[in-house]
Amino acid sequence: MTAPAEFEYDAIRLRGVSLAGEESYIVAPEMNLGFDIGRCQRDVLGVDHLFLTHGHMDHAAGAAYYFSQRMFIDNAPGNVYAPEPIVEPLRRLMGIWADIDGHEPPANIHPVAPGQDIPLRRDLIVRPFYVNHLCRRHDRSRVDALGFAAIEVRHKLLDEFTGLAGNELVDLKKRGVEITRRVEMPVVTYCGDSADGEFFDLDYVKNARVLLMECTFVDRDDRERARAGYHTHLLDLRGILPRLNNERILLTHLTRRTNLRDARAALKNELDASMLERISFFMEHRRRPRKAAQPGDAEE
Numbered sequence: 535m536t537a538p539a540e541f542e543y544d545a546i547r548l549r550g551v552s553l554a555g556e557e558s559y560i561v562a563p564e565m566n567l568g569f570d571i572g573r574c575q576r577d578v579l580g581v582d583h584l585f586l587t588h589g590h591m592d593h594a595a596g597a598a599y600y601f602s603q604r605m606f607i608d609n610a611p612g613n614v615y616a617p618e619p620i621v622e623p624l625r626r627l628m629g630i631w632a633d634i635d636g637h638e639p640p641a642n643i644h645p646v647a648p649g650q651d652i653p654l655r656r657d658l659i660v661r662p663f664y665v666n667h668l669c670r671r672h673d674r675s676r677v678d679a680l681g682f683a684a685i686e687v688r689h690k691l692l693d694e695f696t697g698l699a700g701n702e703l704v705d706l707k708k709r710g711v712e713i714t715r716r717v718e719m720p721v722v723t724y725c726g727d728s729a730d731g732e733f734f735d736l737d738y739v740k741n742a743r744v745l746l747m748e749c750t751f752v753d754r755d756d757r758e759r760a761r762a763g764y765h766t767h768l769l770d771l772r773g774i775l776p777r778l779n780n781e782r783i784l785l786t787h788l789t790r791r792t793n794l795r796d797a798r799a800a801l802k803n804e805l806d807a808s809m810l811e812r813i814s815f816f817m818e819h820r821r822r823p824r825k826a827a828q829p830g831d832a833e834e
């Protein structure tokens with residue numbers, strides 16, 4: 535298994551693996567949540583809330599194993615939130631594993647859709663949104679992939695009350711006066727697999743402090759391939775990045791055929807220097823980067 539990368543920025547910590555076709559998951563341990571499941575490495579077992587973007591195997595393979603291991607290590611069952619059309623097949627999968635394994639662990643699998651925020655804590659919600667990635671079921675019905683924004687919710691005192699003492703504020707509250715306003719602060723937004731789309735213009739995407747977006751292909755020859763698979767090509771970033779205000783942008787889902795050094799070089803060649811400051815490949819953030827590429831790195 536590929537060793538996870540770990541990215542830290544302020545109090546935001548993200549750990550995971552993201553390689554196209556092989557495995558994609560990223561957890562935010564302090565927020566007790568994860569995006570996608572991959573093959574369910576240890577990091578994934580440690581969080582209670584997993585947000586699955588779509589059903590492609592590199593993102594979803596570990597779902598049954600997650601519930602099984604959570605039972606095995608005596609943890610609460612945990613929660614997987616998935617696009618509505620794949621919830622029933624996931625539940626069926628749990629049943630099939632019960633036939634094979636002899637045990638059926640408890641599994642909380644929740645359908646989610648854009649327009650329905652998922653509250654995790656009083657001050658933290660997760661908001662699903664549609665991205666631009668096609669995933670078809672065997673009956674050829676279309677399943678739209680989702681992205682997810684982790685949003686901190688604060689209640690800030692309204693300006694007209696800032697000078698008041700604590701007991702005066704309590705009095706106002708008792709009388710039913712609204713003294714605060716709700717403020718949303720998108721912290722981390724994960725776009726999963728996706729080609730360019732209007733979702734980049736959503737406030738909680740373009741203004742998230744950290745944005746995780748895919749860049750699967752970097753070779754100029756792969757542009758058609760990117761388009762056919764509803765993926766993002768490095769050259770597409772020229773049209774996307776100027777729309778984004780994120781403090782940090784992490785590129786995920788690089789194909790196995792491209793090693794990180796070449797990808798970094800391509801980024802420098804193809805983008806303006808001003809765009810490069812806040813952007814990196816997620817998998818560059820490994821604690822002990824290997825000095826030389828391993829033989830397997832060159833293949834998909």
Ligand SMILES: [Zn+2]
Pocket residue numbers: 554555558590592593727787
């Ligand atoms: Zn993928």
Ligand SMILES: [Zn+2]
Pocket residue numbers: 588590667727
């Ligand atoms: Zn995919």
